[in-house]
Amino acid sequence: MTLGLIDLPWWGYIAVTLGLTHITIASITIYLHRHQAHRALELHPLPSHFFRFWLWLTTGMVTKEWTAIHRKHHAKCETPDDPHSPQVLGIKKVLREGSELYRKEAKNMETLERYGHGTPDDWLEHNVYSRHSAKGIALMLIINLVLFGPIGLTIWAIQMAWAPIMAAGIINGVGHFWGYRNFQAEDASRNISPWGILIGGEELHNNHHAYATSARLSNKWYEFDIGWMYICILKGMGLAQVKKVAPKLRLDTAKTKCDLDTLQAVISHRYEVLAKYAQSLKHTLAMEIDHLKDTHVGVDRSTLKRWVLADSKTLQEDERAKLNLVLSKTSTLDKVYKMREELMAVWQRSTTSKDELVKQLEDWCHRAEESGIEVLENFSRRLRCYA
Secondary structure, three states, rough: OOOOOOOHHHHHHHHHHHHHHHHHHHHHHHHHHHHOOOEEEOOOHHHHHHHHHHHHHHHOOOOOHHHHHHHHHOOOOOOOOOOOOHHHHHHHHHHHHHHHHHHHHHHOOOHOOOOOOHHOOOOHHHHHHOOOOHHHHHHHHHHHHHHOOOOOHHHHHHHHHHHOOOOHHHHOOOHHHHEEEOOOOOOOEEEEOOOEEOOOOOOHHHHHOOOOOOOOOOOOOOOEEEHHHHHHHHHHHHOOEOOOOOOOOOOOOOOOOOOHHHHHHHHOHHHHHHHHHHHHHHHHHHHHHHHHHHHHHOOOOOHOOOOOOOOHHHHOHHHHHHHHHHHHHHHHHHHHHHHHHHHHHHHHHHOOOHHHHHHHHHHHHHHHHHHOOOOHHHHHHHHHHHH
């Protein structure tokens, strides 16, 4: 441990390892993810090239490959074409073979051509970073050995494993399998933790899928996105420019009718609207499901709740059949489900004029308030206040 240029106590090597791996994670979330894949911010050439160089040293990942694979993940999320969906491939496979799934998709030229546009196309990319991607991590090994001696090999091994485990495994796997949801996005994305520190803020994965082009991944007051903190620091130094962040829902309590502002708010915040709909009906759903205990339909409580609050297009044929059987036995649950489907249809009718959509939204609110279901009435009155 004393053969390198730098001699540290045991805790010093741990601190160095955590620091080096954290820079890698920050490079992935700021440069690859928010800057390259989603264009949520612009970066000055200085930090942009540093991140690109650091990722070459510590991961060997090619910007175009990572960007294309991630964009395809959003475009084909939770389908057989998704490069790494645990809902399709299974959580164990994504956790264990996340890197293998990445390398397999990186060889798909159709993916790279269709989703890899706008990535670096300069001399360094063609002649160094893409052409000699493995030489970067070999150079990192040499640097570690020179600086820290034999223990540098251990530090290097942890560096090489960090991104595959944290990003390819945990975010792509656990982030679509376990955690909490602020938004009822059309996929299975979850927030793993409200404090995004270890993985640079990527823990807030459901927030990201709800507003993919937002440079800030935190949404609630208690959530923390360390990647956003770094972006703010870069912005303050004149090295970054934020292009877009997730909008905040505003309420105008004086409003009593739906208008174009209401429609725009509902469309822009559709995942939040659905989440609030689900939250407001939580007690009603629980009561209705309890009343169905003796119906013997062979559906457990959590599954039935998921079906009622899911987009019908995402359900299998046998699931829809069982759900329809349950709904036939309770008028309240049937009404709640149909009203949700009708609300979703408002923002899915892309060819309908805005004036007609406003009329449909106002009609939806009127029927909700005439439904005799108190929570549905209260939700409708709040919906009218969206501005």
